[in-house]
Amino acid sequence: MVQITEIETKYRELLSKVIERKDECNEFVRFLEKETSWLTAPASAKYHLNIEHGLIIHSVNVATVMLELKKVLIPDISDESCVIVGLFHDVGKVGMPHAPRYLKKNSGYVYNENQIEMSSAARSLYLVSKFISLSDEEAQAILYHDGQYILENRTVAHKECPLTLLVTFADTWASAMEDGRIKIMKPLYFKK
Numbered sequence: 001m002v003q004i005t006e007i008e009t010k011y012r013e014l015l016s017k018v019i020e021r022k023d024e025c026n027e028f029v030r031f032l033e034k035e036t037s038w039l040t041a042p043a044s045a046k047y048h049l050n051i052e053h054g055l056i057i058h059s060v061n062v063a064t065v066m067l068e069l070k071k072v073l074i075p076d077i078s079d080e081s082c083v084i085v086g087l088f089h090d091v092g093k094v095g096m097p098h099a100p101r102y103l104k105k106n107s108g109y110v111y112n113e114n115q116i117e118m119s120s121a122a123r124s125l126y127l128v129s130k131f132i133s134l135s136d137e138e139a140q141a142i143l144y145h146d147g148q149y150i151l152e153n154r155t156v157a158h159k160e161c162p163l164t165l166l167v168t169f170a171d172t173w174a175s176a177m178e179d180g181r182i183k184i185m186k187p188l189y190f191k192k
């Protein structure tokens with residue numbers, strides 16, 4: 001497994017690509033790092049990267065894959081958009097500052113039952129929008145990043161913006177690398 005310092009370095013490098021909305025983004029990052037478990041939270045309680053720092057590892061991986069993909073497929077999309085959507089698509093998994101989504105229990109995590117119920121994609125959009133002025137495309141990409149894995153996302157089937165398609169694929173790809181199902185690229189984190 002990689003050291004968390006390696007992840008943090010990569011995370012700060014990605015953040016430095018946000019230029020136009022730098023101040024807004026810095027404010028958001030300050031909020032996340034000070035008031036939530038953003039840098040330590042797991043990516044899930046039971047499944048994917050259910051380890052300390054799992055969420056930041058996954059978020060860095062997704063943003064990195066998005067930047068690679070867009071270079072080849074659609075260079076017109078800015079690095080800034082890829083970083084904001086990629087890094088923050090799952091930020092809702094931190095929960096709310098006063099009510100984290102996951103709680104530490106024994107050596108693992110459990111879902112916190114004492115929180116307002118909301119999909120993590122909706123919460124991601126809610127939290128990001130409080131700080132960063134998003135384009136319509138970025139908002140769609142964050143809210144529907146799970147693509148057609150989620151039944152409720154049918155409404156956007158065949159109506160996805162390129163940015164939404166990018167984040168959906170990058171998310172699926174990064175998760176498969178993290179789970180050890182794809183071994184052809186060197187991810188930041190290997191489960192096995």
Ligand SMILES: [Fe+2]
Nearest residue numbers: 089090145146
């Ligand atoms: Fe997600």
Ligand SMILES: [Fe+2]
Nearest residue numbers: 062089090171
């Ligand atoms: Fe994700």
